[in-house]
Amino acid sequence: MTATSLPAGGGRTLPLDHPGPWLRRYHGAPARAAATLVCFPHAGGSASFYYPYSEVLSARYDVLAVQYPGRQDRHREPCAESVAELARTLAAELAARVPADRPLAFFGHSMGAVVGFETARALERLGTGPTPDLFLASGRRAPALSRDDGIHRLADRALLAELQRLGGTDVRMLEDPELFQLVMPTIRADFKAVETYVPEDGARVRCPVVALIGDADPRVTAEQAAAWRDHTAADFSLRVFPGGHFYLADRQREVIATITAHVDPLKA
Template sequence: MTVASAPAAAGGGRTLPAEHPGPWLRRYHDSPARAEATLVCLPHAGGSASFYFPWSQALSTRYEVIAVQYPGRQDRHREACAASIAELAEATAAEVAAAVPADRPLVLFGHSMGAVVGFETVRALERLAAAGPGTVRAPDLFLASGRRAPALSRDDGIHRLPDRALLDELKKLGGTDLRMLDDPELFQLVVPTIRADFAAVETYRPAPDARVGCPVVALIGDSDPRVSAEQGAAWRDHTAGDFALRVFPGGHFYLAEQQRDVLATVTAHIDALAAG
């Protein structure tokens, strides 16, 4: 991974070097100087920016791919976890507004908890763009993955489960390295972060009639135990723009099982921005 103190100048065939503009954002691969869009990816509860490393590897030849690193994990493990979705969203929006060029399409993708963080981040970026026209770009597209619509948010009590029951729930959802879950010492290291994330998302309640202005695409797995097609389709009530629902084979972490098809879908929707 390349780390540079300053981006390369735009123009010619040069690329913008991968860098970490502050603790919140990760660029794992160089992106084209004239990238077709910026794609910002938000991870699930207990997840980290590195979940999207394969996405960066696959898409950075065309787009600037940025992954969000929440506090309380990996290189930010000494920091306190955020207490709420609002806290995560406001901080993410401020970092994205400061680091992302305003002259190209901006797309956000969030999975599971990342979907509600992404939704509130889009709303925060829209407010910033309205307050400072031309300096901050309002997102052009939001992709909400593996999460019921915000209006259907509820407290499932996962963050209050005893360790053994919490472990069983994580295994049921998949997406977490089983070697980590089955190692008692490792599990005890990560369980506070997992609980904090679940507490943030389970206590999240959107503002009445909360909507974004950009189009929304909801993506779900057809055997996800936590999100039905009806619950995914309810995202249409949270946008003033176009809406689409995409259903893939698989469970809660269908996007790992169907990575090629998911990336093709994401790319098609981003490319449609330019065509539109």
């Protein structure tokens, strides 16, 4: 799994089933799915980042991965300009498409953590559909600690160097000038959306929150991740894994065990 996603047809089988343009279901859901698990990608990422997780977890859950505009099969669409814009649209999509008769869990990595958080809050405000019973926030400092690090304003090569520092991008694939020009605007737009994100004072979700990070993440400390406890009205826990910002690529088995340990006890 890499941070940067190829256009459609670039290394992944197209989805088996995709309920609308915003959601991808790569593997069929079990007849009696124990829960719906919605996964939100990082900046520059796509739904296919979660393909390996879907491959394992779809044996017990209905796994849906979010596809932001501006990448893969949506590469001709303009990227969203803000986290709020993404959250509003995704809340409406999920309210219309996710069944309310089973538990609902969100997993978001990096940018996906704040998009998932604000989508959960938008669903709670809607009050017309399911709301998350659990939120897993990965690789991201708490919303109240959000800041603009100026990454989206860097020159292309400096931005690429930052991605390389995070360790999730195979920069060799961006040595192709055509591919580089195709992918970089999406990465830049995503970083702008997340770096200009400012949560409301006291923003919380009603469900429990689990924060997950790598112990060598250059972007998030354990203390910053632990501050997610201030963004839930329910229980909070923190899990630290060996690894950097993309620890979940190398620690798939442990992360899946953490997900199932928290999702399985949820009751409809």
